[in-house]
Amino acid sequence: MNSPHKIGFVSLGCPKATSDSEQIITRLRAEGYDIVPQYDQADAVIINTCGFIDSAVQESMQTIDEALHENGRVIVTGCLGAKAEQVAEEFPDLLAITGPHATEDVMQAVHQALPPQHDPFMDLVPKQGVRLTPRHYAYLKISEGCNHRCSFCIIPQFRGDLVSRPIDDVMQEAQNLVNAGVRELLVISQDTSAYGVDVKYQTHFWQGQPLQTRFVELARALGQFGVWVRLHYVYPYPHVDQVIPLMAEGLVLPYLDIPFQHASPKILKAMKRPGSQEKVLERIQNWREQCPDLVIRSTFIVGFPGETEEDFQMLLDFLSQARLDRVGCFMYSPVEGAPANDLPDPVDEDTKQDRYDRFMRHQQAISREKLQQRIGQSLQVLVEEPFENGWVGRSYADAPDIDGLVYIQTQQTLQPGQFVDVAIQHSDEYDLYGEIDE
Numbered sequence: 001m002n003s004p005h006k007i008g009f010v011s012l013g014c015p016k017a018t019s020d021s022e023q024i025i026t027r028l029r030a031e032g033y034d035i036v037p038q039y040d041q042a043d044a045v046i047i048n049t050c051g052f053i054d055s056a057v058q059e060s061m062q063t064i065d066e067a068l069h070e071n072g073r074v075i076v077t078g079c080l081g082a083k084a085e086q087v088a089e090e091f092p093d094l095l096a097i098t099g100p101h102a103t104e105d106v107m108q109a110v111h112q113a114l115p116p117q118h119d120p121f122m123d124l125v126p127k128q129g130v131r132l133t134p135r136h137y138a139y140l141k142i143s144e145g146c147n148h149r150c151s152f153c154i155i156p157q158f159r160g161d162l163v164s165r166p167i168d169d170v171m172q173e174a175q176n177l178v179n180a181g182v183r184e185l186l187v188i189s190q191d192t193s194a195y196g197v198d199v200k201y202q203t204h205f206w207q208g209q210p211l212q213t214r215f216v217e218l219a220r221a222l223g224q225f226g227v228w229v230r231l232h233y234v235y236p237y238p239h240v241d242q243v244i245p246l247m248a249e250g251l252v253l254p255y256l257d258i259p260f261q262h263a264s265p266k267i268l269k270a271m272k273r274p275g276s277q278e279k280v281l282e283r284i285q286n287w288r289e290q291c292p293d294l295v296i297r298s299t300f301i302v303g304f305p306g307e308t309e310e311d312f313q314m315l316l317d318f319l320s321q322a323r324l325d326r327v328g329c330f331m332y333s334p335v336e337g338a339p340a341n342d343l344p345d346p347v348d349e350d351t352k353q354d355r356y357d358r359f360m361r362h363q364q365a366i367s368r369e370k371l372q373q374r375i376g377q378s379l380q381v382l383v384e385e386p387f388e389n390g391w392v393g394r395s396y397a398d399a400p401d402i403d404g405l406v407y408i409q410t411q412q413t414l415q416p417g418q419f420v421d422v423a424i425q426h427s428d429e430y431d432l433y434g435e436i437d438e
């Protein structure tokens with residue numbers, strides 16, 4: 001029998017890209033292709049690229065260049081594929097370029113380059129598919145695309161309008177993942193709270209029970225699995241309020257990843273984002289009253305065109321009042337094709353950098369204070385991996401890769417994916433430190 005074709009796979013970008021990569025790798029493994037970790041062992045290389053901001057484009061281009069030098073047979077997919085002409089101009093020898101979420105196109109390119117050697121045996125692949133994440137957590141993608149048109153973003157241009165997956169499919173995937181040992185499901189999409197809008201909240205049946213394709217119904221249904229369920233990329237619609245009681249009940253983690261992007265009404269309007277600062281603060285207060293453990297993660301953009309010192313100050317004031325737990329900040333950078341590029345009054349680079357630094361200092365102080373309040377508490381922690389004096393893990397307040405960690409000092413041998421209670425003894429700006437709470 002011929003030895004299987006070998007594919008090198010590089011996955012860049014956000015969790016949504018990771019989820020696309022998982023689907024492609026699942027198909028490759030199902031069809032008998034081997035995945036190898038070195039360029040020089042591979043018969044061809046697939047690169048799933050990111051094109052969200054300039055630095056991501058640069059990283060993607062460098063990776064393509066490297067793969068072409070080291071291997072020579074390269075298929076490009078992902079967000080950068082939306083700029084196919086530009087990529088082809090720079091790298092005319094690529095085998096194929098496809099856009100994001102294009103598993104079929106990638107497989108076609110693979111078949112052309114390396115024809116399949118035998119029929120697929122789907123049962124060679126585990127039911128939950130092939131995952132790039134550790135065994136104990138998994139991303140669960142519930143939809144593609146987005147109906148919004150935020151002026152700084154080109155995602156809808158290449159991922160299209162919202163397309164929700166049928167809720168019974170999503171539930172089946174979640175069930176398979178939980179059966180395979182996943183302890184944390186991370187719900188992702190471009191716009192999680194819009195789930196089902198495109199299909200008019202169509203009803204499907206899951207294990208004999210009717211279920212509407214709707215954000216809150218999905219959150220409740222996932223909560224029945226008894227694992228951690230974490231909601232990412234929740235657009236601040238009013239109906240988000242309905243998920244807070246589920247958090248208070250313990251059905252889903254009291255963790256809300258909700259990008260506010262700014263606090264100045266003028267800038268939010270220019271971004272084509274909703275929001276009045278007072279209303280948002282009122283809602284946050286209301287959420288916290290209903291669910292005191294709630295942790296809120298958000299992202300912001302500083303240096304957006306037209307942002308004055310007064311607008312920026314409004315943002316700092318908002319941070320002081322909202323006291324968000326986890327905050328990411330980006331300096332605005334124009335993305336080719338984004339409507340915001342045409343806005344007047346760009347902010348100069350020095351001012352952007354200065355505002356970014358001030359923003360980070362401001363939020364760091366808040367974050368440090370908030371984490372100090374954890375000292376003396378006992379937190380349930382999902383163990384990740386060993387580190388020098390023990391193990392490192394995450395509490396409900398920490399999503400993988402983007403939030404902080406809990407360092408557990410212990411001589412005990414723990415297992416990745418195990419839950420332990422940790423008595424918190426120290427903290428800094430981002431992380432917590434403690435010992436096992438016996």
Ligand code: SF4
Pocket residue numbers: 146147148149150153154155156190191235
């Ligand atoms: S909500 Fe806005 S930023 Fe997010 S994907 Fe849609 S258009 Fe882009």
